[in-house]
Amino acid sequence: MPDLLFELGVEEIPARFLSTATVELAERGGKALEDAGFHFSDLTAWSTPRRLTLFAKELCFDESRAYTRKKGPSEKVAFTADDQPTPALLGFLRKEGATLQQVQREDGYIYINKKSEKTPAQLLAELLPPVAANLPFPKLMRWGEGDFLYVRPARWALCLYGDEHIPFSLLGVETGVISQGHRFFGGPVTIGHPAEYAGKLEEAFVLVDPAARRARLEAESARLAAEVGGSPYWAPLGQGPTGRPKVPTPEGLVEELVHLLEYPTAFRGSFDSAYLDLPPEVLTTVMRHHQKQVPISDGEGRLLPYFLCFRDGPPVGEGIVVRGNEQALRGRLEDARLFFRLDQAKPLADRVADLSGIKFHEKLGSMAQKAKRLESLAGRLATQLQLPPEEQRRAKRAALLAKADLTTAMVSELPELQGIMGREYARLAGEEPDIVQGIAEHYQPRSLGEELPATWAGTLAGLADRLDTLAAFFAKNMEPSGSADPFALRRAAQGLLAILVEKELPLSLEELVTMGAETVSKLAPLSAEGKSRLLSFLTGRLRFLLEERGASFEVISCAIGASPLLPAQAALKAELVSAQLGMTELIALALSAKRIKNIGKSAGPFRRHIVELGMEEAEAALYSALRWAQREDRDTPQASLAVLLALTPQVSQFFDRVLVMAEEKVRRESRLSLLAELGELYGAFGDFSALPY
Amino acid sequence: MFLQDLILTLEQYWARRGCVIEQPYDMEVGAGTMHPATFFRVLGLRPWRTVYVQPSRRPADGRFAENPYRLFRHTQLQVILKPSPPDVQEIYLESLRAIGLDLRQHDVHFEEDNWESPTLGAWGTGWQVTLDGLEITQFTYFQQAGGFDLKPIAAELTYGLERLAMYLQGVSNVFDLAWNEGIRYGEISRDAEVESCQYAFRVAETSRLWQLFSLYEEEAGHCLKEKLVLPSYEYGLKMSHTFNLLDARGATSVAQRTELIARMREVVRQSARLYLERENAGPAL
The missing domain is CATH 3.30.930.10 (Bira Bifunctional Protein; Domain 2)
Known part of the structure; x- marks a missing residue:
């Protein structure tokens, strides 16, 4: 069976779009083929910066799908009493271009089976253009006469079904049977048959499969680094993977290079080891972000005075390419060294005042004001957590200095280094080690799964920063809506909650919202309604966080059901309840919680009054168990859940044997009161009625 | 070379x-x-x-x-x-x-x-x-x-x-x-x-530059009223260079920058609009 090959040649597509585009091309291409009645044994999408390719192996057309069934008029309308075709039927047949012989009768109606007049080649020519032209690129453009809209100008196209050329046009280009090899080493490549595509292009110095480019890039990099006793330093410093599921390892640069080069070749360059006196993050940022070069580190994570650079094409011109890359790197490092020297002329603490020149946001004052707020908020948080005075002092200092590096030349030039430069300049200014570290750490975690601050100073400065930001933007009604989150408030909330949960800090969302509101009160008063919106926003983000940790929707509803809501406790409760799922006691607990809730709803108002005299046996048993439970130590979620589970036999017996809605008013109210107290005991842990039983 | x-x-x-x-x-x-x-x-x-x-x-x-x-x-x-x-x-x-x-x-x-x-x-x-x-x-x-x-x-x-x-x-x-x-x-x-x-960085008299910025803007507006494309645009360019000088002196806050840029953009946009009107009224291609 013949294979299908479709290639769209495009001027260099932005590297950051290619991964998604390739996946989408395979999905949409496969679906479009299947919908049109094609089968294939395998389907692959490939991409390079200059092309998007779809390859379907052993594509065949399902002949039965070539027929479409058309329903016509009912038999009564279609035929006269003596079974002659009526004008209505003849009209229908004429419209469909069918004959009387094709008419079938079924369920009182007439049908015709119409064979599609389109050949498989025609179907392909119809279905492929929209698949490629409608790929979801985040930014589109026009070119030339401006008639087409695409990620970059389309320049050629190729389509072969077996050895048959499928002609069609899309985005202003006509398909042919000629592909393009490497810009400088390839030239036009005529493809006779889909199966020879990848091989012929490889001969023309294009590796169409991103996985092949990645393998080549990584192998060459490792070899060149090993020659100088090191290894390629792909991952950003201080941001190692934490082993948590769903967290991708930070490998943005490999990915980018794979999508930037059609035939990656690595070379090794070197630089003056005097530059190693700069903070390592300065070197790695300049290399990775600005030069697309890869640092080389020794076994202990120290940088070596070498780097890897990459060319597109076979390994020629090494001396020239390396010299150019060395010169470009030297220029940037020289600049960085100058900034590093200039910045030290003014101690970091003196820069806090300069923050008045930098706006936090148009409507939210300056960063200098924010620094002052962070100082006081970090202090309050430390008090709330009953930390020793020393820690409180360090937290306040770190919070005050946290943003000061925004005024330095290095951070203006290399914004990625915010926090890192604050740390370096604080160290050089003789600040205490925990404060120095806290300044860098207060941005952590930047993303789900990144390490948390290790110091109290960094933890509290980070909490204060996020809480201040959230409260301030909510006060101005600038909160996220739908997919729009221009001030990254979701990320701020995520970081805040991750710290509370992972560090098990006994702070409730309610008290945090109150503190946040008080902090920004002079700048932007947060209304009662604003506070409740912030609280429910944070609760929503907590749900998301607990979901990431593996809890189900119902378990989360249970775990966040208590008020005040402590994220650290909610996370623990979610784990505890998850572990009990399916156990008899938990099911009984959940069912009784539901009954209590329903009875409470239907009972209407009643006087809270438990009368021991005249209790039935099961009622008395529950009463005494409840009193026992109320006296028990329920300080931790573990203890609390254990007590509740221990109650379940008495609770079940009560519901089995006692009629709550007794005729006698006193009895009825006593029973309702008993259940109300039990419900409150449950509610102090969470909302068990949310569990799926 | x-x-x-x-x-x-x-x-x-x-x-x-x-x-x-x-x-x-x-x-x-x-x-x-x-x-x-x-x-x-x-x-x-x-x-x-x-x-x-x-x-x-x-x-x-x-x-x-x-x-x-x-x-x-x-x-x-x-x-x-x-x-x-x-x-x-x-x-x-x-x-x-x-x-x-x-x-x-x-x-x-x-x-x-x-x-x-x-x-x-x-x-x-x-x-x-x-x-x-x-x-x-x-x-x-x-x-x-x-x-x-x-x-x-x-x-x-x-x-x-x-x-x-x-x-x-x-x-x-x-x-x-x-x-x-x-x-x-x-x-x-x-x-x-x-x-x-x-x-x-040292000598420019910022108060005078602020005045100049506004004067250039006024003159640009004057030219726009007279439907002069290039002269109005040129005053827009003068505003832009004056703005760059103020910026180098650190004399503009973030909020001011946004406002100044909006004022320059308005002049430039009006010049472009006039240009297009004239171009559309011109002989067919």
């Missing part, structure tokens, strides 16, 4: 491809894009091809001639091809061969870089072209100018002449560039660099 030969070669190369060799604009501009030969000519339907050198002033980048890479005034070579031809990348790459680069020995690739100028109400998509890891050209498909959608689309190629020449000559300090066989870059521009920086 001497700097002046680089200029001559590139101008000749593009002239042979139908580009009009325009002269640098005789006013302070921050980039070749601000030259009317680009800003106005990319608007409307008429085809247009031009090449010109444009000395470009960026006060905040000035370093008193002490930094080997940074300049108060650098030099761009600007090419406009409207509409962008289908082989625009190949023609551009051919220009690199024309200045003596063997593209198999060197590494050249196109990395995404989208350009925008809030002041000009302009943006485009494209790349920075890197040569052995060094950015040498900004390659942009203009999508909007003066806030107006463009059709046809022009390709704008901006060569950073100093960078390119430094690389070709293997020189690590811009002031050591050989302008011709006898004269170095520093001999021509060092004094101007130092003085311009002294003015921009």
Whole structure:
């Protein structure tokens, strides 16, 4: 069976779009083929910066799908009493271009089976253009006469079904049977048959499969680094993977290079080891972000005075390419060294005042004001957590200095280094080690799964920063809506909650919202309604966080059901309840919680009054168990859940044997009161009625 | 290759491809894009091809001639091809061969870089072209100018002449560039660099610059009332340079910047609107 090959040649597509585009091309291409009645044994999408390719192996057309069934008029309308075709039927047949012989009768109606007049080649020519032209690129453009809209100008196209050329046009280009090899080493490549595509292009110095480019890039990099006793330093410093599921390892640069080069070749360059006196993050940022070069580190994570650079094409011109890359790197490092020297002329603490020149946001004052707020908020948080005075002092200092590096030349030039430069300049200014570290750490975690601050100073400065930001933007009604989150408030909330949960800090969302509101009160008063919106926003983000940790929707509803809501406790409760799922006691607990809730709803108002005299046996048993439970130590979620589970036999017996809605008013109210107290005991842990039983 | 030969070669190369060799604009501009030969000519339907050198002033980048890479005034070579031809990348790459680069020995690739100028109400998509890891050209498909959608689309190629020449000559300090066989870059521009920086960073009287900004704005408005395209735009350029000076002095806050940019954009947008009105009223193509 013949294979299908479709290639769209495009001027260099932005590297950051290619991964998604390739996946989408395979999905949409496969679906479009299947919908049109094609089968294939395998389907692959490939991409390079200059092309998007779809390859379907052993594509065949399902002949039965070539027929479409058309329903016509009912038999009564279609035929006269003596079974002659009526004008209505003849009209229908004429419209469909069918004959009387094709008419079938079924369920009182007439049908015709119409064979599609389109050949498989025609179907392909119809279905492929929209698949490629409608790929979801985040930014589109026009070119030339401006008639087409695409990620970059389309320049050629190729389509072969077996050895048959499928002609069609899309985005202003006509398909042919000629592909393009490497810009400088390839030239036009005529493809006779889909199966020879990848091989012929490889001969023309294009590796169409991103996985092949990645393998080549990584192998060459490792070899060149090993020659100088090191290894390629792909991952950003201080941001190692934490082993948590769903967290991708930070490998943005490999990915980018794979999508930037059609035939990656690595070379090794070197630089003056005097530059190693700069903070390592300065070197790695300049290399990775600005030069697309890869640092080389020794076994202990120290940088070596070498780097890897990459060319597109076979390994020629090494001396020239390396010299150019060395010169470009030297220029940037020289600049960085100058900034590093200039910045030290003014101690970091003196820069806090300069923050008045930098706006936090148009409507939210300056960063200098924010620094002052962070100082006081970090202090309050430390008090709330009953930390020793020393820690409180360090937290306040770190919070005050946290943003000061925004005024330095290095951070203006290399914004990625915010926090890192604050740390370096604080160290050089003789600040205490925990404060120095806290300044860098207060941005952590930047993303789900990144390490948390290790110091109290960094933890509290980070909490204060996020809480201040959230409260301030909510006060101005600038909160996220739908997919729009221009001030990254979701990320701020995520970081805040991750710290509370992972560090098990006994702070409730309610008290945090109150503190946040008080902090920004002079700048932007947060209304009662604003506070409740912030609280429910944070609760929503907590749900998301607990979901990431593996809890189900119902378990989360249970775990966040208590008020005040402590994220650290909610996370623990979610784990505890998850572990009990399916156990008899938990099911009984959940069912009784539901009954209590329903009875409470239907009972209407009643006087809270438990009368021991005249209790039935099961009622008395529950009463005494409840009193026992109320006296028990329920300080931790573990203890609390254990007590509740221990109650379940008495609770079940009560519901089995006692009629709550007794005729006698006193009895009825006593029973309702008993259940109300039990419900409150449950509610102090969470909302068990949310569990799926 | 001497700097002046680089200029001559590139101008000749593009002239042979139908580009009009325009002269640098005789006013302070921050980039070749601000030259009317680009800003106005990319608007409307008429085809247009031009090449010109444009000395470009960026006060905040000035370093008193002490930094080997940074300049108060650098030099761009600007090419406009409207509409962008289908082989625009190949023609551009051919220009690199024309200045003596063997593209198999060197590494050249196109990395995404989208350009925008809030002041000009302009943006485009494209790349920075890197040569052995060094950015040498900004390659942009203009999508909007003066806030107006463009059709046809022009390709704008901006060569950073100093960078390119430094690389070709293997020189690590811009002031050591050989302008011709006898004269170095520093001999021509060092004094101007130092003085311009002294003015921009130390001497400029900010209160007077604020006044000038408003006066230029008023005069631009006056010109707009009289439906004068170029004079109103030129006062917009004066506002822009005055703004850049204020910026270099650190005299503008973030909020003010936004406001000042909006005021400049309004002048530029009105000039562009007038230009389009006149162009549409003109003889059919």
